[in-house]
Amino acid sequence: MALKGNLRDFSVTQLFNLISLARKTGTLTVEGPNEAAWISFQAGKLIYAQLGNEDGTLVGILTRSGRITAKQAQVIKSHAGEKSDKELGLLLINAGYLTQQDILAGIRQYIVDIVYRLFTWVDGFFRSTMTSCRRTTASSCASISRTSLSKAPGACANGSSYRRSSPTSTWRWTSSSGPGPTSATST
Numbered sequence: 001m002a003l004k005g006n007l008r009d010f011s012v013t014q015l016f017n018l019i020s021l022a023r024k025t026g027t028l029t030v031e032g033p034n035e036a037a038w039i040s041f042q043a044g045k046l047i048y049a050q051l052g053n054e055d056g057t058l059v060g061i062l063t064r065s066g067r068i069t070a071k072q073a074q075v076i077k078s079h080a081g082e083k084s085d086k087e088l089g090l091l092l093i094n095a096g097y098l099t100q101q102d103i104l105a106g107i108r109q110y111i112v113d114i115v116y117r118l119f120t121w122v123d124g125f126f127r128s129t130m131t132s133c134r135r136t137t138a139s140s141c142a143s144i145s146r147t148s149l150s151k152a153p154g155a156c157a158n159g160s161s162y163r164r165s166s167p168t169s170t171w172r173w174t175s176s177s178g179p180g181p182t183s184a185t186s187t
Contacts, residue, residue, distance in 0.1 A: 006126075012030065020045070024043075024131065025044075026128055028126060056110075057085060061106050064106075
């Protein structure tokens, strides 16, 4: 299902409902007047969101949610080196600084805050390329789960893939199916 259109014709709420009902997997890009957002779904469920140039790393999310202080974030970043968000999360948990529930609550709150902000957008454009992740192959797709804070690059059985576009960016879902139609319709 490829979507492309104007928020004046199709609201963010309507887009989310369509993606959820159709159980689609992929990334919805919404470009507002001043910033852009990327919202990732797996089998119709919201799994991640990123807004503009906000720091979407685990340290950035935990700092913004008040789970760690700015000073603690600096110390973590200076000692982290090339560690992934998953490795950092495990270190924080094993050192007793945070629980898995603390980390997951911080990530959830970050995502929910972005989605609530998106619900207020009435001007802008959206585009996406969504695919179906069949029930039998959904486990091959990455998601934020209780046991994993991030995954290594890979692919879904349906042709969509996930990748990290830069060391500080978030995971984004992409699809190999090409550009979508010019209106808010599914294909």
